[in-house]
Amino acid sequence: MIKFLKLYERFGILLFIVVGVVFLSFASPNFLKMDTILNVVAQGTYAAMVGFGMTLALTSGGFDLSVESVMALSSVFLAVFIPKVGIPLAILLAVLAAAFVGMLNGLVIAKLKVNPLITTLSMQMIVTGAALLIAGGKMIVIKQKQFMELGTGKTLGIPNQIYIMLLFFVIFYFVLYHTSFGRQVSAVGSNETASRISGVNVDLVKIGVYVLVAFTAGLTSVIRTSQALIGMPTMSAGFVLVALTVTILGGTSLAGGRGNLWGTLLAALFVSMVYYGLNLINLQIFYQMLAVGLVLLIALFIEGLRVRYLQAAKAKGIRV
Amino acid sequence: MILKQRGARVVIANQWDRFGLPFLLAVLIVVFSGLSESFRTVYNLVSNFQFAAMVGIGAIGMAFCIMSGDFDISVGSMSALVGVLGASLVPRFGGGVGVAVTVLLATALGFLNGVFVTKLKIPAFITTLGMMYIYRSLAYIYTNNTPVYIKDPFWLFLGNGVVFGVPFAIILMAVCYAAGIYLLRKTPFGRYVVAVGTNRTAARLSGINVDGIKLAVFTMVGLFVGIASVVTAATLGSVNPGMTGQGYEFQLITAVVLGGTALGGGNGNLLGAFFASMIVVYLKNGLGMKQVNSYWQFVAFGLVLIFAVGINRIKFTLLGMRET
């Protein structure tokens, strides 16, 4: 049992995937068709990408509730700047704006030592306001149709966004597990004091993390905006929930130190499968939010039980 | 010499506690009155006072929560959910039942939040984050995304009625604050809440049932949110599953922190929370006037919270107390 519980952290998400696949294949004959599968995967790319960033944040022992507003900001930036400076430069500006917000988050959390909840919650407010101000409160239509190519185009029959997500996965994977920075992120989340004493520049690491989270959110927003061709100052309500859910469901520990990128990716796919399932029963969009919220609670519940069980075993003297 | 210096610092900190917020409020009112004609009207100033009831009453529960060292960010969605549920029952069961259901349901939801936090041992922020979305989506689903209007005279009275020249909402707020202050200062429960927030281990070693206290605190959050929702629904005349309670958690946390309660847990300043609630409401109103682009509200609020945290830090450092 203990072995199972310890393995669950790394591989538990597979259970969910298997259950989901089995259930959906029975529920719908269409599910196992290539088209559908690609669609499901494509729908999961947003959650996955923002989830990668969130995974990094949780691994460092913190979290970022401002990702939604950052996405809105980037979207608005695109809408405003594409007509003025062209697509590539506008994308750059949008992403830089996102990264800037991330840097502010990191500075307040690391240097001013305000806790991540308050910081990112406030930032969410401020950036939402900023996005609304810049957009004048309206959705801005992007008239440059070529921009759509990015988000809706397909290469070799597979939607572009899947490639982008995979690219991101590879990058994050290398950063988290194979660079000094990534290892330091894990160290800070695992034991901040020990890291500091061992010479890690904890402040810099934290700032870097929040910049990356926001950067990823910004890029995800670029893809979304390109699909809708509208700059949305109130985009993606509920994204924070989805990002946190896929991160936690995927096995990343809330305590920090153990990031599970594979888990996040698979969890994003699972959530996409959940959406698909909801669509099958023709439930409205509100049910999506409810479903994700429930999934989060279930994931937290399982995690809570798991930790308590292992703690109790330790008290009994069993080697854990 | 050092004692004298420390004395001066303590005086400054204490003066801020006592006069800082009312002073700030006064400044705010003066500034906005100068900026905008519509702000200056008696009608506006008084109705703001009524709106303050929503934030003010909710802040009491949130204050206890923060004093015990936790946060509950589901309050906005909770408010929407209980509001639509209660209001929807009015046509069939009457205003009294509607009000009762709203308050009781909110209390129950607060209790539920508490159960998750204490039994599952998950940090409150993420539990209530999940609940926030769940409550909100339930509100949407239940009403099919249509607002529910309140026409029942009893309910409307609770928000808009006047008793001996004083708006009922104000009376209700005063009663709630009296109850809150009493709980905090005159009951063991209040001591326990502060103890749990200040030093959980010490509280446990002294035999305090930490889980029980936390459970009670979250239930309180629900209770006061319920009461506040009733008043607001009456004042606005409707409950909107999407709009009601948006940003409410932010307003409450800001009110409590600006009011002087320490973020990491510890002694709470309920009177301060009251004045801070007023500041929050008047600020929102002032920024909503035509002269100012109302979207500045968001930016302003975000900055206010950070500013409030900063002020608390400075105050605590001046007093030589530990930083939270």
Next chain:
Amino acid sequence: MPGDGELLRTYQLTKTFPGVVAVDKVDFDVRAGEIHALVGENGAGKSTLIKILGGVYMADSGRVSFDGRDVSFSSTHQSQTNKISVIYQELNLVPDLSVAENIYIGREPKSAGLLINWRRLNAQAQAMLDRLDVAIDPRAYVADLPVAQRQMVEIAKALSYESKLIIMDEPTATLTEKEVLKIFEIVKALRSQGVAIIYISHRLEEAFELSDRITVLRDGRKIGTKSTRETDRDEIIEMMVGKVVKDYFAETAATAAAKEVLLEVRGYSVAEHVEDISFRVHKGEILALAGVIGSGVHGLLQSLYGVIPRKSGEVIFEGRKVNIEKPKDAIRLGIGYVTEDRKNAGILPDMSALHNLTLTIIRAVCWLKGLFIRGREELERFQRMKQTLDIKLAGPNQRVIFLSGGNQQKVLIGRTLLTDCKALILLEPTRGIDVGAKAEIHRILRELADRGLAVILTSSELPELVNLPDRCIVLHKGRIAAEFTRETMSSEKLVAAQIGHAKDAGP
């Protein structure tokens, strides 16, 4: 310039904290390639001294010269890069990273400047581990390693910085016999490699086995440095303990013969702390449980109060078997507890002294079972306890953090006493308190015992153990090693028993 291989020298090093001089004008030196033992009772200043050398604290005055240069470290990282490594009791390892990652965190070898070169990382780590001749897989997660091996990882980390001086603080506290021998091997190997080692340990046997020289600290001052070959255990103990033992505290009057049994513990085990312990505590008696770190005393007492769970065994209180699973159970039975960690687990920092003191009985001074606090009655009970314990403060509403350590401790004791407890457990009752306050607290404890309370305490301060209790049970590595009565107690015997040489302790 230092002579004949001198590596480190401190000149009149001083560090003060509010209320206590931790390090008092210490002149101390270490030679290259020597093992230098640093011994002394708790509070002697060893910890503070090495923290100054390790960059955690900055000295208030005095100089440190290392390898020919004057140095002053403002961060731990600085001291590390200057070739001084400190291995603290609380190891500074990151559990979720591998051994190799821990050793080289922040300075991993990279290929193409960006990605970690795992082969080289593991190889380098392996090289360090090989120098210590330990069989640890550099790819293993630190979280999976037992404490002994984690310690070795810390040593390997120190080596990787090419440290010339490695300071070890109680390295063997929680190790088995075999593991201790391994540490000895490693330390000796390091010496032959030219590394100097400052070795802090409560266990004099280790000092005598390993070191070339021994320095004794007491009350922040250096009492003396002796070449190990030219001294013996008795002399060192005398230096540690000093002649002060007898005139430190007023000789507290011994009580009459033991009365009835209040609390009995049978076959009691707590995971990772104690194994199969049995003893009795009588009313009116002061019983001390003594033991060095790793002996399990703290865990035992915490478990008796319900702070941590027990693995097996029985507790019999007032003749009845009881089950204590949380502090509230203990309080209800009439067992009180004063924590050793005043700051983090004892006082409620931002609350007033009044609130702090009455925390446990606040419900009792209310109308209607907890509905309305009777302020006046609360104040009265506070004043009474204040007088009994002679707590000095400006007023009941003074914030408790502004009180001196001794007065804070009295507040904590008072808080427990208000519950009319029959047994009182105190962990390190006079830690960090000045001499005068210590004597007062001892007087209070003796009075409580005379009134019929059973007082159980643990302390790492020898004078306290020798003078105060009626009986003293020494624990060693989780089991009872020896038991002394007031007549048979002596500092030498206590120290001997604590370090595991109970047989030498005599009858």
